[in-house]
Every structure is written in structure tokens, then in C-alpha cells.
Amino acid sequence: MLTEAQLIQIRRHLHQIPELALQEIKTQAYLQRVIATLPQTYLTIKTSPKLPTALLVRVAGQHPQRTIGYRTDIDALPVDEHNELSFKSTHPGVMHACGHDIHMTVALGVLSYFAEQQPRDDLVFFFQPAEESESGGKLAYDRGLLTGEFRPDEFYGLHDNPDLPTGTIGCRLGTLFAxxxxxxxxxxxxxxxxxxxxxxxxxxxxxxxxxxxxxxxxxxxxxxxxxxxxxxxxxxxxxxxxxxxxxxxxxxxxxxxxxxxxxxxxxxxxxxxxxxxxxxxxxxxxxxxQGGYYPVENDPTLTANFIRYMRAADVDFQTTPPAMTGEDFGYLLSKIPGTMFWLGVDSPGGLHAANFQPNEAAIFKGVTAIRGFLCDRMTQ
CATH class of the missing domain: 3.30.70.360 (Alpha-Beta Plaits)
Known part of the structure; x- marks a missing residue:
């Protein structure tokens, strides 16, 4: 499993190579290089000319009763970074100002665990392009990427939150995003x-x-x-x-x-x-x-189960109010039941701001919380 130090270095590399919607060529290539370092016994990797920068990874389960999907977005924003960091964006005018570098890194951390510890159920990790614009989730669904053994029965995904304490998981029943x-x-x-x-x-x-x-x-x-x-x-x-x-x-x-x-x-x-x-x-x-930017309406049963686990686990959990921000995960949730939740990153700058600077300590806390939840889900 990738260590916390390795995950931080992965995040910093991703932060340096932000790319806009449907242009995530370097990002996809780097994700593939990282995934190639993991044990491959249970993994099947899928790309498609129908959506060239999308990347899916299936983890074969031991005794699958369902396929659980986990989605992370991979694109960046047309924002000129104002942070003075050793790993500052090297692409002028483009920045991971919404924290998708954090999202991807958490997903890789969870994937690395199940690449070594074969899950009970099948898992599908969806590294989705074009969340910030172009409705990448809708494009992937409508073009048939999430079909066959790559179609989840239920879907989960996170969004980092600069206003929550580092590592806090936030969620609610009902609509999370407008x-x-x-x-x-x-x-x-x-x-x-x-x-x-x-x-x-x-x-x-x-x-x-x-x-x-x-x-x-x-x-x-x-x-x-x-x-x-x-x-x-x-x-x-x-x-x-x-x-x-x-x-x-x-x-x-x-x-x-x-x-x-x-x-x-x-x-x-x-x-x-x-x-x-x-x-x-x-x-x-x-x-x-509207494209794919539907309300992010959490499935009541799956979300109640998610909240139950997070409250019982060694996790800082908060019930959060709905936000008027948009997310194209809403389109996927209109087709496949699931849950979206927050990961607190305690940033001095807000989402989409040139000084957005998430606390990297949230990465491993997020990996631990999600890994634990998925293991719990597979016992039901």
C-alpha cells in the first residue's frame, strides 16, 4: 500500500501538471504510471477512444455480490496560482484550485490497498476527466464507458472542503450539492x-x-x-x-x-x-x-449506511448543510445510486481561489476513512 509520504509526493507531482477539461493527457499518463507500480493480480485497466483521457481500474473481488464504484475527478481550472510552493503549478494560468489533485491522490491510496488486499466485492475506480466543464461524468456514461463489468451497482466520491477541519468527513442525507x-x-x-x-x-x-x-x-x-x-x-x-x-x-x-x-x-x-x-x-x-450538472442527490439507504459507519468509526464526522456549488457527479447519481461526501482540508483559500492550499494531512486520513468504509460495506 502506498505510504503517506509517497501519497504526498504523488499529490505534489499532480499539482504541478494541472490540465483543463478533456486535455488531461499528462495527468492520465502519470496516473497510469503510478497504477503500474501496484500489484496487478486483481486489476484490469480500461481506457477508451470515446473519452480518451478517462481511466477506469477494476479490482476483481473474491466473492463479489456487487460492484462498488469510486469516482475521482482529474481536471483543473483556468486559474493562475498565487501560492509560492516548491511544487507550484508549472502550467501558467492553470491550477488545481478545486483540489482534484487531492481527490486523485486519495483514490490512488485506496486503490493501492485493494490491489494488495483483494476485496470481497468487485471495485471500479473511475478517474473522470472534465468535471469543471464539459460534463465529463455525463460524457462517460452516455458513451458507454460504465457498462458491463465496469458498471457499478453503487457509486461513491468525495469533494474536498476548505472550511472543514483536516481529515473531517462531512455528509448529509438528501442533496449535498445543487x-x-x-x-x-x-x-x-x-x-x-x-x-x-x-x-x-x-x-x-x-x-x-x-x-x-x-x-x-x-x-x-x-x-x-x-x-x-x-x-x-x-x-x-x-x-x-x-x-x-x-x-x-x-x-x-x-x-x-x-x-x-x-x-x-x-x-x-x-x-x-x-x-x-x-x-x-x-x-x-x-x-x-445544464449538461450533466444535476443536483447531487445522495441515495437515502446507502447514505444512511455511510453515515452510520463514519459515526461509529475512528473518524471525525460532521453532518453538513447543502451547498449551492455544482458537481457533475449528480448526473451519475441520477443513473446509479450512491453518495458524495466532503473531506476537510482546512485551506486558507477557498475553492477555485488562486491561493487554495489544502492541508496534505487530509490525504491519508481520507484514505483510511474510505478504505474502512468500503471494507465494512463489503460485509453486508
Missing amino acids: GTSEVNVTIHGTSGHAAFPQKANDAIVIAASLVMQLQTIVARNVDPTACGVLTIGKLTAGTIRNVIAGEARLEGTIRGLTQEMISFIQRRVREIVAGVALTYHAQIDVTFN
């Missing part, structure tokens, strides 16, 4: 001279009205005890101060703890867009893109 959907709106007005507004149809005025009305959806249409978010984060319009803009574009995000909430907000956006278009005699196009 689902997210992009919303894009293009307003087609009529441009004209600023001195003759009556001859134009000002896309900026229409956009301003639309933004204000969209903000009433959560404020006035959503139950205050429910959770929904609609944020318009980008508005682009106009070229110069004395020309009335003929076109405007809004870009935003919708988030909800259930798919029903996301669908409801999308419907209200369409209705309001149609009303504003009629009011201002304009054409307004609206599109949504």
Missing part, C-alpha cells in the same frame, strides 16, 4: 443614433427591464423555505456612447437543490422573456445548458 444550468439570452432590438431614440429599439433598456423582472422569480415565485438561485453575471451591449445598442446578451446561472426547482426557474425565465419581448416589440432568444 444542480446548475447556464442561461443565455440574446435581445434583438434596433440600433440607431442616440439623438433619435424614437427610430430605434434600445436593447439596453430591454435588457435592464428583463434583468429586473428575472430577479422576481426567486424573490416572488419560489417558496422561501426552498432553495433556488438565478444570477445574471454578464451583460454585454453597445459599442459607443452615442449609438443606441441594437443587441444585448445576458449570461447567467440557475441553481437548485432539486431538478424540479431548476426546471421551474427555467420555465419562469421563458415566460418572462416572452412577456418582455411582447412589451418591447423585440425578438429575444433564450437557451439553457
Whole structure:
């Protein structure tokens, strides 16, 4: 089994070679090199041209009753690292600012144990590309990578948490992460001279009205005890101060703890867009893109069992509230029952921040907790 010192060195190497979604070539190659150093007796390794940077490893069980899946994401973010470390990112403008280097290292630690100690059940470790964008989980599922002997009966995965103490496991029944959907709106007005507004149809005025009305959806249409978010984060319009803009574009995000909430907000956006278009005699196009970023809804039975083990084991466990962050593991959980949970890393910088710096002591604690849980699960 890989030692704590070895795992830290693995993590530091991964931290130096971050790659963006669907470009994880060096990362996959390094993962394969590490896995090649493990005993191969029980292992079957799978790659696929359908998703070239994905990597799956099956561990054959002694007397399998089920196949248990464990997923880790492998891509990084377009963030320029501000940490001054000896193992700082060597790829300018790209950083493991969400801690996927920690995720991968924990997975390798767990895999290394079962490569030596044959599990009772079959295990499938899924090193998934493109979590941060491009919906890698959905791509893998829809392209048939998780089929046959590589299809889990249940799926588990972690996300590191900078606000939890190092090594703490956090989880909850129900939704852990919100689902997210992009919303894009293009307003087609009529441009004209600023001195003759009556001859134009000002896309900026229409956009301003639309933004204000969209903000009433959560404020006035959503139950205050429910959770929904609609944020318009980008508005682009106009070229110069004395020309009335003929076109405007809004870009935003919708988030909800259930798919029903996301669908409801999308419907209200369409209705309001149609009303504003009629009011201002304009054409307004609206599109949504959710991809695989469904709500991460933990299976009630499997999650209750996970929490039971963590509370009984020598593990620091916390019940955590839901978060409005998104994760494409939600798509996999909509197809295969399972559980996502937090691993505390006590970082001074938050997720996606240029100074995100997780405490490496969390790695081995995470490996120990997950290894123990999987062994317990296989006795049931």
C-alpha cells in the first residue's frame, strides 16, 4: 500500500501538471504510471477512444455480490496560482484550485490497498476527466464507458472542503450539492443614433427591464423555505456612447437543490422573456445548458449506511448543510445510486481561489476513512 509520504509526493507531482477539461493527457499518463507500480493480480485497466483521457481500474473481488464504484475527478481550472510552493503549478494560468489533485491522490491510496488486499466485492475506480466543464461524468456514461463489468451497482466520491477541519468527513442525507444550468439570452432590438431614440429599439433598456423582472422569480415565485438561485453575471451591449445598442446578451446561472426547482426557474425565465419581448416589440432568444450538472442527490439507504459507519468509526464526522456549488457527479447519481461526501482540508483559500492550499494531512486520513468504509460495506 502506498505510504503517506509517497501519497504526498504523488499529490505534489499532480499539482504541478494541472490540465483543463478533456486535455488531461499528462495527468492520465502519470496516473497510469503510478497504477503500474501496484500489484496487478486483481486489476484490469480500461481506457477508451470515446473519452480518451478517462481511466477506469477494476479490482476483481473474491466473492463479489456487487460492484462498488469510486469516482475521482482529474481536471483543473483556468486559474493562475498565487501560492509560492516548491511544487507550484508549472502550467501558467492553470491550477488545481478545486483540489482534484487531492481527490486523485486519495483514490490512488485506496486503490493501492485493494490491489494488495483483494476485496470481497468487485471495485471500479473511475478517474473522470472534465468535471469543471464539459460534463465529463455525463460524457462517460452516455458513451458507454460504465457498462458491463465496469458498471457499478453503487457509486461513491468525495469533494474536498476548505472550511472543514483536516481529515473531517462531512455528509448529509438528501442533496449535498445543487444542480446548475447556464442561461443565455440574446435581445434583438434596433440600433440607431442616440439623438433619435424614437427610430430605434434600445436593447439596453430591454435588457435592464428583463434583468429586473428575472430577479422576481426567486424573490416572488419560489417558496422561501426552498432553495433556488438565478444570477445574471454578464451583460454585454453597445459599442459607443452615442449609438443606441441594437443587441444585448445576458449570461447567467440557475441553481437548485432539486431538478424540479431548476426546471421551474427555467420555465419562469421563458415566460418572462416572452412577456418582455411582447412589451418591447423585440425578438429575444433564450437557451439553457445544464449538461450533466444535476443536483447531487445522495441515495437515502446507502447514505444512511455511510453515515452510520463514519459515526461509529475512528473518524471525525460532521453532518453538513447543502451547498449551492455544482458537481457533475449528480448526473451519475441520477443513473446509479450512491453518495458524495466532503473531506476537510482546512485551506486558507477557498475553492477555485488562486491561493487554495489544502492541508496534505487530509490525504491519508481520507484514505483510511474510505478504505474502512468500503471494507465494512463489503460485509453486508
